[in-house]
Amino acid sequence: MVSMPPSAAPSHASGRPANALRLTGVGRAFAGERGARDVLRDVNIDLIPGEILAIVGASGCGKSTLLRLVGGLDIPTRGSILIDGTGVTDTDERTATAVQEPRLLPWRTLAENVEIGLPRGTGRRAAKQRVAELLHLVGLDHAADQRPREVSGGMAQRTSLARALARDPGVLLLDEPFGALDALTRLRMQDLLLDIHTAQPTTIVLVTHDVEEALFLADRVILLRPIANSGAGSIAREITVPGHQPRDRADRRLADLRADLLEGLGVDTHHHQHHQKEKSR
Structure with missing residues (x-):
């Protein structure tokens, strides 16, 4: 079990402002033995600075591919991706990514792993101060000198998040960051991520399989679903989540949206509710 503060009060605000993000007609196809195969088709997204967007969808519908395109790790076959009106470049420095596996270097301390994320050219004194601020932000002041094998999975994931934030990203890309916990x-x-977003606002694109997580964290949720007869992922639904963070997880409006999204994912919510009632008897 992991212990973390309910709220961190950082001493530093991000030096880079949150960025606007716009995807227009984005598609991605991969060559195959039978010709090009579309993975994404006609994706249009427009985010204001500081907005949190969650992307849900079945496995294989292009969620992770979409994140790679936004981060400049891949190039769209069609369409354009702009951050503050400028095209995304190879491993765009305005973005940072955290994924499900923390991918920490086992021979380095947590502080040293966070330091890896700092922009090139950061001076030694500034680096030490920034790493200390980030470890405080994620509640790991006490564990700075520990190595990954000595900490819990939750602590390792917090270190990964701090390392991503070390770049002062204008757009933070999260690919199932809490899926293994x-x-x-x-x-x-989830609570910590919202605390961090309040302290160090950035535009966030979160890929998750957890519909409840998406509705709790995001301002908007996009449902990606394969297009019939092509298999390419495209936006099937876009939902604006009511209320403001921090939300009440028991809010009935979220429960109704959860059922709606699950049905969009092909889950028979009526059968699930009946099964749960039978088990409780």
Whole structure:
């Protein structure tokens, strides 16, 4: 189990402002033995600075491919991706990514792993101060000198998040960042992410399989679904989540949207509710 503060009060605000993000007609196809195969088709997204967008969809519908395109790790076959009106470049420095696996260097301390994320040319004194601020932000002041094998999965994931934030990203890309954590730690990490977003605002694009997580964290949720007869992922639904963070997880409006999204994912929510009632008898 992981212990973390309910709220961190950082001493530093991001030096880079949150960025606007616009995807227009974005598509991605990959060559195959039978010709090009579309993975994404006609994706249009427009985010204002500081907005949190969650992307949900079945496995294989192009969610992670979309994140790679925004981060400059891949190039769209069609369409354009602009950050503050300027095209995305190879491994765009305005973005940073955290994924499900923390991918920490085992021979380095947590502080040294966070330091890896700092922009090139950061002076030694500034680097030490910034790393200390980030570790405080994610509640790991006490563990700065520990190595990854000595900490819990939740602590390792917090270190990964701090490393991504070290770049002062205008757009933070999160690919199932809490997917490998136990249920309680995952809920705490969700709360921590909102605390971080309040302290260090940035535009966030979150890919998740957890519909409840998407509705709790995001301002908007996009449902990606394969287009019939092509398999290419495209936006099937876009939902503006009511209320403001921090939201009440028990809010009935979120429960109704959850059922709506699950049905969009092909889950028979009526059968699930009946099964749960039978089990409780």
